[in-house]
Amino acid sequence: xxxxxxxxxxxxxxxxxxxxxxxxxxxxxxxxxxxxxxxxxxxxxxxxxxxxxxxxxxxxxxxxxxxxxxxxxxxxxxxxxxxxxxxxxxxxxxxxxxxxxxxxxxxxxxxxxxxxxxxxxxxxxxxxxxxxxxxxxxxxxxxxxxxxxxxxxxxxxxxxxxxxxxxxxxxxxxxxxxxxxxxxxxxxxxxxxxxxxxxxxxxxxxxxxxxxxxxxxxxxxxxxxxxxxxxxxxxxxxxxxxxxxxxxxxxxxxxxxxxxxxxxxxxxxxxxxxxxxxxxxxxxxxxxxxxxxxxxxxxxxxxxxxxxxxxxxxxxxxxxxxxxxxxxxxx
Amino acid sequence: xxxxxxxxxxxxxxxxxxxxxxxxxxxxxxxxxxxxxxxxxxxxxxxxxxxxxxxxxxxxxxxxxxxxxxxxxxxxxxxxxxxxxxxxxxxxxxxxxxxxxxxxxxxxxxxxxxxxxxxxxxxxxxxxxxxxxxxxxxxxxxxxxxxxxxxxxxxxxxxxxxxxxxxxxxxxxxxxxxxxxxxxxxxxxxxxxxxxxxxxxxxxxxxxxxxxxxxxxxxxxxxxxxxxxxxxxxxxxxxxxxxxxxxxxxxxxxxxxxxxxxxxxxxxxxxxxxxxxxxxxxxxxxxxxxxxxxxxxxxxxxxxxxxxxxxxxxxxxxxxxxxxxxxxxxxxxxxxxxxxxxxxxxxxxxxxxxxxxxxxxxxxxxxxxxxxxxxxxxxxxxxxxxxxxxxxxxxxxxxxxxxxxxxxxxxxxxxxxxxxxxxxxxxxxxxxxxxxxxxxxxxxxxxxxxxxxxxxxxxxxxxxxxxxxxxxxxxxxxxxxxxxxxxxxxxxxxxxxxxxxxxxxxxxxxxxxxxxxxxxxxxxxxxxxxxxxxxxxxxxxxxxxxxxxxxxxxxxxxxxxxxxxxxxxxxxxxxxxxxxxxxxxxxxxxxxxxxxxxxxxxxxxxxxxx
Numbered sequence: 001x002x003x004x005x006x007x008x009x010x011x012x013x014x015x016x017x018x019x020x021x022x023x024x025x026x027x028x029x030x031x032x033x034x035x036x037x038x039x040x041x042x043x044x045x046x047x048x049x050x051x052x053x054x055x056x057x058x059x060x061x062x063x064x065x066x067x068x069x070x071x072x073x074x075x076x077x078x079x080x081x082x083x084x085x086x087x088x089x090x091x092x093x094x095x096x097x098x099x100x101x102x103x104x105x106x107x108x109x110x111x112x113x114x115x116x117x118x119x120x121x122x123x124x125x126x127x128x129x130x131x132x133x134x135x136x137x138x139x140x141x142x143x144x145x146x147x148x149x150x151x152x153x154x155x156x157x158x159x160x161x162x163x164x165x166x167x168x169x170x171x172x173x174x175x176x177x178x179x180x181x182x183x184x185x186x187x188x189x190x191x192x193x194x195x196x197x198x199x200x201x202x203x204x205x206x207x208x209x210x211x212x213x214x215x216x217x218x219x220x221x222x223x224x225x226x227x228x229x230x231x232x233x234x235x236x237x238x239x240x241x242x243x244x245x246x247x248x249x250x251x252x253x254x255x256x257x258x259x260x261x262x263x264x265x266x267x268x269x270x271x272x273x274x275x276x277x278x279x280x281x282x283x284x285x286x287x288x289x290x291x292x293x294x295x296x297x298x299x300x301x302x303x304x305x306x307x308x309x310x311x312x313x314x315x316x317x318x319x320x321x322x323x324x325x326x327x328x329x330x331x
Numbered sequence: 332x333x334x335x336x337x338x339x340x341x342x343x344x345x346x347x348x349x350x351x352x353x354x355x356x357x358x359x360x361x362x363x364x365x366x367x368x369x370x371x372x373x374x375x376x377x378x379x380x381x382x383x384x385x386x387x388x389x390x391x392x393x394x395x396x397x398x399x400x401x402x403x404x405x406x407x408x409x410x411x412x413x414x415x416x417x418x419x420x421x422x423x424x425x426x427x428x429x430x431x432x433x434x435x436x437x438x439x440x441x442x443x444x445x446x447x448x449x450x451x452x453x454x455x456x457x458x459x460x461x462x463x464x465x466x467x468x469x470x471x472x473x474x475x476x477x478x479x480x481x482x483x484x485x486x487x488x489x490x491x492x493x494x495x496x497x498x499x500x501x502x503x504x505x506x507x508x509x510x511x512x513x514x515x516x517x518x519x520x521x522x523x524x525x526x527x528x529x530x531x532x533x534x535x536x537x538x539x540x541x542x543x544x545x546x547x548x549x550x551x552x553x554x555x556x557x558x559x560x561x562x563x564x565x566x567x568x569x570x571x572x573x574x575x576x577x578x579x580x581x582x583x584x585x586x587x588x589x590x591x592x593x594x595x596x597x598x599x600x601x602x603x604x605x606x607x608x609x610x611x612x613x614x615x616x617x618x619x620x621x622x623x624x625x626x627x628x629x630x631x632x633x634x635x636x637x638x639x640x641x642x643x644x645x646x647x648x649x650x651x652x653x654x655x656x657x658x659x660x661x662x663x664x665x666x667x668x669x670x671x672x673x674x675x676x677x678x679x680x681x682x683x684x685x686x687x688x689x690x691x692x693x694x695x696x697x698x699x700x701x702x703x704x705x706x707x708x709x710x711x712x713x714x715x716x717x718x719x720x721x722x723x724x725x726x727x728x729x730x731x732x733x734x735x736x737x738x739x740x741x742x743x744x745x746x747x748x749x750x751x752x753x754x755x756x757x758x759x760x761x762x763x764x765x766x767x768x769x770x771x772x773x774x775x776x777x778x779x780x781x782x783x784x785x786x787x788x789x790x791x792x793x794x795x796x797x798x799x800x801x802x803x804x805x806x807x808x809x810x811x812x813x814x815x816x817x818x819x820x821x822x823x824x825x826x827x828x829x830x831x832x833x834x835x836x837x838x839x840x841x842x843x844x845x846x847x848x849x850x851x852x853x854x855x856x857x858x859x860x861x862x863x864x865x866x867x868x869x870x871x872x873x874x875x876x877x878x879x880x881x882x883x884x885x886x887x888x889x890x891x892x893x894x895x896x897x898x899x900x901x902x903x904x905x906x907x908x909x910x911x912x913x914x915x916x917x918x919x920x921x922x923x924x925x926x927x928x929x930x931x932x933x934x935x936x937x938x939x940x941x
Binding site for chain 2: 137142191242243255260264267
């Protein structure tokens with residue numbers, strides 16, 4: 001869907017200083033490139049189990065062509081062991097990739113080298129536009145692993161829809177449409193800039209409003225993409241952290257209560273049993289004295305019958321029929 | 332000179348039969364539980380790593396053979412022979428030396444105070460381990476929930492939980508702050524548990540000791556098995572045990588080995604004397620001493636295997652996270668596809684990028700990630716248990732279970748040591764008869780535990796941790812050394828080597844070999860004297876300082892080095908001298924009493940009967 005807007009452009013306050021240009025390194029870049037096979041595949045399909053350096057294919061992206069990342073970037077993988085030359089080629093290749101641009105701001109995707117940005121200074125009369133743009137960074141593969149989806153135009157459409165939805169929740173902004181949200185400068189990292197415009201007044205919405213709207217609906221936006229606060233980052237928009245899960249009674253108090261009660265009960269039982277033992281011991285000396293007296297009497301009355309606790313045996317055993325072994329008196 | 336009474340197994344001063352161990356295993360386990368404590372877990376591995384890995388075992392074994400085992404044997408022998416607690420034993424050896432026994436009792440009391448405070452901390456962590464996610468796994472959000480609490484952000488979630496949510500530590504030892512009710516509750520619970528276990532002396536201790544002495548070994552085995560299967564464990568173990576022989580040239584190594592073996596065996600507490608006094612007289616205490624000391628050292632080694640496999644895993648984990656953070660910075664800056672740089676390629680890619688885009692790379696917050704740096708980050712003492720190990724446990728799958736096991740092990744280790752030190756206090760009290768006969772033992776134990784709990788509440792203040800450190804480093808160590816020296820010299824020279832060897836021959840059935848006689852007479856006292864002098868020298872070399880946790884410090888999270896104020900040092904000196912004052916004090920009192928007795932006897936010659 002081609003935008004109907006004529007004037008707004010994707011502001012792009014990038015931090016790429018003018019003086020910094022990539023220094024070329026000596027190295028056999030071409031031979032390394034030549035080794036790369038050209039195989040069309042999607043961004044997301046390199047096998048996650050092997051940590052490979054994914055090399056974009058040699059085919060340079062023509063800026064005016066349809067910027068479908070998935071078909072343009074040919075990916076292939078190299079085995080784990082590669083030579084320094086190959087690594088050098090890798091990094092150079094990644095750096096020299098022109099950034100892909102989306103359909104929404106075709107004017108910003110000029111031919112060859114310069115990436116799709118306009119310095120704020122080049123923009124006439126809108127010096128604050130750059131401040132109203134936000135950079136978004138997604139880490140889909142980190143979040144979803146094998147189930148990661150590819151970032152294509154449909155996903156971008158969804159993103160724009162979510163932003164428009166968030167803006168609609170802000171009072172006075174219920175008329176925000178999907179077309180008012182502009183994306184720009186989508187990279188392989190899956191990061192891009194977006195800005196929300198107000199077509200009637202022909203300017204971009206202030207950053208504070210966008211910030212508030214996004215913060216209020218961050219959960220919904222996260223959910224739409226199966227991501228979380230760490231994998232879907234809006235730089236410059238801090239997300240509200242989830243409140244700490246405080247149960248009404250902290251768990252440690254519950255366990256403490258259980259242990260303490262058990263210990264108190266055990267102490268009480270031990271003290272009580274100690275008291276009972278002592279009472280029994282106090283009673284026993286008086287009982288033992290009585291038995292000893294009885295013993296003395298018995299010894300005088302019945303010669304040789306051993307002085308057993310007669311209470312226990314009285315009447316049960318006929319001492320007269322004791323066997324020889326049991327008799328203790330010498331005959 | 333006092334004449335030692337004949338061993339009388341049937342009766343004691345209690346007027347009733349002296350309590351006995353139910354079986355040899357209880358006595359064995361009690362001694363092992365007393366000797367094996369928190370120091371085996373968190374001090375020995377640290378020393379091993381700092382002093383050249385496997386090479387440290389050499390001074391350690393030498394100290395064990397020439398210092399640890401002989402003094403340990405002395406304690407067991409005199410306790411078993413004289414069948415009294417430490418006060419009774421020393422009174423029996425010589426009335427002038429009963430101050431040594433009193434000093435041991437006072438010292439055990441002081442050490443129990445702060446030792447149980449540490450057990451209370453362990454209990455707090457144990458109670459908090461029964462939840463998922465663990466409370467020290469993430470920082471709490473700040474007031475408007477845009478980020479984390481600043482103090483936590485600056486240090487780490489684990490440090491924050493220890494210093495702020497557990498101790499609520501003050502920035503200076505001067506501001507005591509308020510009592511932390513959470514710690515107070517845990518302290519009450521730990522004293523209640525200790526009381527429950529020692530309420531009737533060895534009768535109750537002997538039953539509980541089966542669990543508290545054996546559970547740590549079970550947990551250590553589980554941790555060894557789990558630890559060895561963790562990735563990076565072998566790196567930690569290799570790093571630990573690789574011997575660096577050149578470190579042995581420094582005298583500090585030998586000093587630390589000697590002090591470690593000394594404190595590890597819990598000598599000069601009087602606890603082993605108390606335990607041995609409940610033995611039957613004809614028990615082979617020589618074999619016991621050797622076996623228990625060896626078991627203690629083996630446990631230290633076993634624990635260090637478990638600890639270092641886990642720490643090696645943690646170091647590997649941290650190293651990988653460090654690399655991942657750097658890689659993420661690079662990817663975010665240069666907008667590379669996700670996961671396009673593997674850890675192996677990181678250095679090469681970084682070099683290339685640094686050559687092509689140096690300015691952009693320079694402004695990135697890239698850290699140097701070296702595995703050795705992470706392996707070197709070891710800690711000892713509470714730092715190991717409450718910060719380093721808790722963080723390592725977070726990364727293990729099933730973290731709450733491992734946390735429960737670990738803190739449960741520390742709790743039982745601390746408990747079994749507490750039994751020994753409390754027994755060292757209560758047995759002499761019972762022997763001397765501090766309270767009248769009709770007061771039951773439970774009441775005496777309860778009173779002692781209550782008094783200790785009330786005194787120990789000062790460790791639940793916000794500056795409690797600082798007090799505990801100075802207690803541990805200064806008050807306890809010096810006193811133990813002096814008392815142990817007096818013990819060995821007292822037995823070898825005052826009691827008499829010949830008489831002592833006769834006693835041992837009567838108890839074990841064989842006379843002690845020349846090795847024992849030499850070590851008791853010469854080697855051990857000399858070693859102890861050397862250690863003491865070296866300790867004093869090291870202490871006096873630089874002013875005593877402590878490291879405070881101050882969030883407002885510029886170099887936070889590094890701890891701020893502060894000097895102890897004068898009144899704190901004075902309090903410490905007083906506490907150090909208190910147990911020792913008994914020795915000359917009692918000797919002097921005895922001298923004066925004797926002199927008066929002789930004067931009286933001389934004044935009345937006609938009443939003197941032969």
